Amino acid sequence: MTEFLIHSKRCFINEEFFEATLHIRNDKILTTYRGLKTRESLPLLDYGNLIVMSxxxxxxxxxxxxxxxxxxxxxxxxxxxxxxxxxxxxxxxxxxxxxxxxxxxxxxxxxxxxxxxxxxxxxxxxxxxxxxxxxxxxxxxxxxxxxxxxxxxxxxxxxxxxxxxxxxxxxxxxxxxxxxxxxxxxxxxxxxxxxxxxxxxxxxxxxxxxxxxxxxxxxxxxxxxxxxxxxxxxxxxxxxxxxxxxxxxxxxxxxxxxxxxxxxxxxxxxxxxxxxxxxxxxxxxxxxxxxxxxxxxxxxxxxxxxxxxxxxxxxxxxxxxxxxxxxxxxxxxxxxxxxxxxxxxxxxxxxxxxxxxxxxxxxxxxELDYKKGDLIAGFDADITVWDDSHEFTISEESIRHKHKATPYLNETVFGKVIHTFVNGVQVVKNSEFKTLQQGQLLLKNR
Ligand SMILES: [Zn+2]
Missing domain, CATH: 3.20.20.140 (Metal-dependent hydrolases)
Known part of the structure; x- marks a missing residue:
């Protein structure tokens, strides 16, 4: 069983930003708390002022x-x-x-x-x-x-x-x-x-x-x-x-x-x-x-x-x-x-x-909005953490598609994804892969 907390001053939950702590258990969001919440037995990933969203x-x-x-x-x-x-x-x-x-x-x-x-x-x-x-x-x-x-x-x-x-x-x-x-x-x-x-x-x-x-x-x-x-x-x-x-x-x-x-x-x-x-x-x-x-x-x-x-x-x-x-x-x-x-x-x-x-x-x-698309209790723990103040230039080395050919190459943009969680597992940490093969096959109504 995996269980941990994610905290940020800017979590986007139910259409608004506020300081919150997400309690993740296995592949789900167990609950969300307003403000900073710590539990001695649980690891806390504190993301400060980064945006935490679905x-x-x-x-x-x-x-x-x-x-x-x-x-x-x-x-x-x-x-x-x-x-x-x-x-x-x-x-x-x-x-x-x-x-x-x-x-x-x-x-x-x-x-x-x-x-x-x-x-x-x-x-x-x-x-x-x-x-x-x-x-x-x-x-x-x-x-x-x-x-x-x-x-x-x-x-x-x-x-x-x-x-x-x-x-x-x-x-x-x-x-x-x-x-x-x-x-x-x-x-x-x-x-x-x-x-x-x-x-x-x-x-x-x-x-x-x-x-x-x-x-x-x-x-x-x-x-x-x-x-x-x-x-x-x-x-x-x-x-x-x-x-x-x-x-x-x-x-x-x-x-x-x-x-x-x-x-x-x-x-x-x-x-x-x-x-x-x-x-x-x-x-x-x-x-x-x-x-x-x-x-x-x-x-x-x-x-x-x-x-x-x-x-x-x-x-x-x-x-x-x-x-x-x-x-x-x-x-x-x-x-x-x-x-x-x-x-x-x-x-x-x-x-x-x-x-x-x-x-x-x-x-x-x-029609997946009963379990995806928001950070609320019971939803799948699919979470993106990004830095809206981080400016960077899209380089060939950063491109993970099979081919590097894209018109976005060399564009200078704001908003860098730092961490990604898929079904409660951290797949991307500090913009690098951490744990792969966490995706699930989705079949409608099944
Ligand atoms: Zn198309």
């Missing part, structure tokens, strides 16, 4: 194993997560091979994660045109949602679906109250011709706002007609905001996320020949991103997630600089907290609100 929950991560372990894997991704204060993540049904579109592939994925989970990990299943009969099996096996694309996903094994495909599975999603996650870009030919594939402007214009808004309209229509939970992943186009807002007034079954890269970078400062910044939908102009920030500050986004989507440097076409040949995806799982905290400080985002968007809110989306 561990970050990242609901949008691509790990690529099995099948594309040369892109990323469970071991490296969950190590990066732990160092970055992420204690729970949910893995997307692509870009592993096989993709998670039937129960056999889902079981293979669970098998592949064995002995490699350094944080807790759950999964989504995928919808493609040919697997409607597999959706209920995936749900019964424990996926947290079903994800689909409305445009080419980037890999041929995961073809995009049509409205008809989504309509076919909507009753199953409704029956199980499982969310449909949609990559909202609906492609058409109404885009300018590409003249220079190494130009960021050309890339940006090739994926216009209306691709996103057309897809959002489709998503809202399905949500309304079938009364199912619909989640819009990685909103980038601010043109989508008004219709989302309007729809959210009518239902709480529509949720929307955005990601650090859309909030931190702007198209104006992305140089040509730098596909390290390529993602889909693309990072847009600062005037667009100001609107994303305003939506965020007005509680429009339900939560924030990394969309960690790594690939080997060769796939990112770092040498050729060709945006159109490059893999679209940004590697950044480890840096969600400092990136958002640093930019958020400039934008007037309170630390309280940021923490909620990274902990309690995603826990609610996953």
């Amino acid at each position: 561990g970050i929950i990242d609901v949008h991560v691509h790990i690529n194993e099995p099948g594309r372990e040369d892109w990323e894997g469970f071991d490296t991704a969950t190590k990066a997560a732990a160092i970055g204060g992420v204690t729970t993540l949910i893995e997307m049904p692509l870009n592993a091979n096989p993709v998670t579109t039937d129960i056999k592939a889902f079981q293979l994925k669970q098998e592949a994660s064995k002995n490699k989970l350094h944080v807790n990990c759950g999964f989504y299943g995928g919808i493609i045109p040919t697997n409607k009969n597999d959706i209920e099996d995936l749900i019964n096996e424990g996926v947290f949602g079903i994800k689909g694309f409305l445009t080419h996903s980037g890999i041929d094994e995961f073809p995009n679906v049509s409205k008809t495909d989504l309509e076919a599975i909507a009753p199953i999603l409704k029956k199980h109250n499982i969310p449909l996650l949609l990559h909202c870009e609906l492609s058409d030919d109404n885009v300018p011709e590409v003249t220079n594939p190494k130009s960021y402007q050309d890339y940006l214009q090739s994926r216009p706002h209306h691709w996103e808004t057309n897809a959002i309209d489709l998503a809202l229509d399905i949500q309304k007609r079938y009364d199912i939970k619909v989640h819009i992943v990685h909103l980038s186009a601010s043109e989508g905001i008004e219709r989302i807002k309007k729809h959210q007034q009518k239902t709480n079954k529509l949720t929307v996320e955005t990601c650090p890269h859309y909030l931190y970078f702007n198209a104006e400062t992305i140089p040509d020949e730098s596909p390290i910044y390529k993602c889909a939908p693309p990072i847009r102009e600062s005037i667009n991103n100001d609107k994303l920030w305003s939506f965020l500050l007005n509680d429009g986004f339900n939560f924030l997630a990394s969309d960690h989507s790594p690939a080997p440097p060769k796939r990112k076409q770092l040498e050729s600089g060709d945006f159109f040949k490059a893999w679209g995806g940004i590697s950044g799982l480890q840096f969600t907290l400092p990136i958002l905290f640093t930019e958020g400080k400039k934008r007037g985002l309170s630390t309280e609100k940021l923490i909620l968007l990274l902990t309690k809110k995603p826990a609610e989306f996953l």
Whole structure:
């Protein structure tokens, strides 16, 4: 049995900061006390003025194993997560091979994660045109949602679906109250011709706002007609905001996320020949991103997630600089907290609100908020301790993802994760690994 106390002058509990002592027993928070509490028989970890909060929950991560372990894997991704204060993540049904579109592939994925989970990990299943009969099996096996694309996903094994495909599975999603996650870009030919594939402007214009808004309209229509939970992943186009807002007034079954890269970078400062910044939908102009920030500050986004989507440097076409040949995806799982905290400080985002968007809110989306996303008695002891005054520059040596290629390299940021606890065990101590393999496989409703 392990039992100890954690004290800090700034614990974030039930949506506010105060001095508290957490009593941890085994994998749970046994109780919390206001102020400093000592017990002679129990070790006390006194973290002074560091922020002690519930561990970050990242609901949008691509790990690529099995099948594309040369892109990323469970071991490296969950190590990066732990160092970055992420204690729970949910893995997307692509870009592993096989993709998670039937129960056999889902079981293979669970098998592949064995002995490699350094944080807790759950999964989504995928919808493609040919697997409607597999959706209920995936749900019964424990996926947290079903994800689909409305445009080419980037890999041929995961073809995009049509409205008809989504309509076919909507009753199953409704029956199980499982969310449909949609990559909202609906492609058409109404885009300018590409003249220079190494130009960021050309890339940006090739994926216009209306691709996103057309897809959002489709998503809202399905949500309304079938009364199912619909989640819009990685909103980038601010043109989508008004219709989302309007729809959210009518239902709480529509949720929307955005990601650090859309909030931190702007198209104006992305140089040509730098596909390290390529993602889909693309990072847009600062005037667009100001609107994303305003939506965020007005509680429009339900939560924030990394969309960690790594690939080997060769796939990112770092040498050729060709945006159109490059893999679209940004590697950044480890840096969600400092990136958002640093930019958020400039934008007037309170630390309280940021923490909620990274902990309690995603826990609610996953329906894990009865045991994760807060530091209260009975909850899982997933805890992140960080220093909001610590400034540092992101260096190659500090990156724990499989590949060092990330647009966040050399950024100077505030907010360093110092300690991470997963299920009551200290996985990270003084920003170094202490005890590995403490993550659990999470299966919905099981
Ligand atoms: Zn993604």
